[in-house]
Amino acid sequence: MVLRLEVPVSLAGLAAAQEAVEAWAESQDVPPAQALRLRLVTEELLANLIEHATWPAGPTPARLEVVWRDGVLSLALEDAAAPFDPRHAPAAVPSLEGEAVGGLGLALVRRMAQRLDYGRTEAGGNRTSLDIRA
Amino acid sequence: MRFEVVEISPAANKVILVGRLDATTVGQVETGFTAAVAASGRSAVLDLTELAFLSSLGIRLLLSSARVVSRRGGKVVLFGAQPMVAEVLEAMALEEVLPLVPTEAEAVARLG
Numbered sequence: 001m002v003l004r005l006e007v008p009v010s011l012a013g014l015a016a017a018q019e020a021v022e023a024w025a026e027s028q029d030v031p032p033a034q035a036l037r038l039r040l041v042t043e044e045l046l047a048n049l050i051e052h053a054t055w056p057a058g059p060t061p062a063r064l065e066v067v068w069r070d071g072v073l074s075l076a077l078e079d080a081a082a083p084f085d086p087r088h089a090p091a092a093v094p095s096l097e098g099e100a101v102g103g104l105g106l107a108l109v110r111r112m113a114q115r116l117d118y119g120r121t122e123a124g125g126n127r128t129s130l131d132i133r134a
Numbered sequence: 135m136r137f138e139v140v141e142i143s144p145a146a147n148k149v150i151l152v153g154r155l156d157a158t159t160v161g162q163v164e165t166g167f168t169a170a171v172a173a174s175g176r177s178a179v180l181d182l183t184e185l186a187f188l189s190s191l192g193i194r195l196l197l198s199s200a201r202v203v204s205r206r207g208g209k210v211v212l213f214g215a216q217p218m219v220a221e222v223l224e225a226m227a228l229e230e231v232l233p234l235v236p237t238e239a240e241a242v243a244r245l246g
Contacts (some may be wrong), residue, residue, distance in 0.1 A: 015158040037192040043189050047157045069175060078216065090232060094172035111225035 001028065009059050009079070014046045018087040021066055026069045033081060037132045038066065038073060038113045044105035045086075045128065053081035070110050076129040078121050084119045086110075086128055135159035139170045145208075146245055147174055148238070149179040151186075155192030164195055171210065172202035179241040183214035188222050193232075199240035200232055 003024040007017045007070035021042050025035035042064065049062060062079040089106045110116060121127050135153040153159065169177050174224060174238045180196070200210040212234045215223060221236050235241050 011158060018158070019154075033217065033221075039187065040189055040218075042220070044158055047189070047191060050157075104193055108190055108222065108225060 001068050003064075005064040006066050007062045008061050009046070009049050009053070011050065013061070014043060014050065017042055017046060017064060021064075022067065025068070025073075030068055030073060031134075034073050034132055034134060039074065041075060041130070042134060044109045048082060048086075048105050049079055053079070053084065055081055061098050071134070073132040073134075074129065075132065077125045078129060080123065080125040083120070084126055087116055087118050087134055129130050135163050135206065135219045137163055137167055137170070137209070140176075142179070142242065145217060146170070146177045146179065146242070148179050148181055150184065152184040154187035155185060155195070156187055156189040158190045160191045160195055167195060175206060175208075177203060177208035177245045178210050179238060179245065181214055181238065182212055185219050186216065188219045189239040193208075193222070193228070196232055197228075211235060211241040211243050211244045213238050214225055215231055 003021065005017055005020055007013045018039055022035060022039050024037055030038070039116050046062065053059075057080060060080045062077055065076045068076045077091045086106050088108060090103055109130070112133055114129045114133050135151075135155055137152065138150045140148045140150065147170070149167070155163070172182075178199075196210070196212075203210050210222070211234060213231055213236065217236055220234065223232065228234075233244060235244060
């Protein structure tokens with residue numbers, strides 16, 4: 001019911017994490033639509049770290065925990081990057097004229113999540129947790 | 135991830151996307167896709183029936199290509215999205231920028 005992963009903050013780490021969460025979700029009989037949302041949220045959160053995070057003490061692997069219990073699919077990500085609260089990041093407004101392309105990933109995370117919490121870890125890092133929409 | 139380009143008229147191509155368009159695959163197709171869609175000088179309908187997964191990095195590639203086509207007076211219309219892909223497109227409110235319709239015939243009709 002619980003998957004725990006150490007994820008190097010790199011494209012290779014992201015790819016491995018996606019495969020791992022997908023295989024785990026299938027083994028847990030998570031409904032396919034929810035499993036795809038899990039894969040998406042995993043990608044968006046990790047891609048955000050790869051692209052935008054700054055690391056006060058140098059990059060260290062993130063910790064991903066996914067739980068499937070009583071029909072609720074929850075995800076928590078802990079990292080040692082500089083403080084970043086995904087609940088308050090600006091959302092993107094895509095248009096044909098604009099050049100701005102950032103913010104799409106977090107907007108997607110918010111749309112795929114039923115609950116989105118943010119706090120600090122004891123070590124001073126970020127902890128983002130959410131329930132994937134059923 | 136791969137794509138195929140089919141000429142459907144002198145003014146429009148059909149581009150068939152197959153596989154997953156996400157952070158780990160977008161680099162494989164970015165250059166070729168941009169050349170096929172943005173640099174073609176034509177409008178495009180994008181066939182999503184075989185696209186299994188789409189993330190924000192994939193959307194960025196579709197958006198940047200659509201912007202170039204739009205600046206040249208053309209259009210990009212999507213069709214045949216699987217439920218996950220449709221959900222992502224709808225969640226991002228992309229209707230104005232990357233319209234999504236059910237069938238190829240409707241997509242071609244939207245090119246005008």
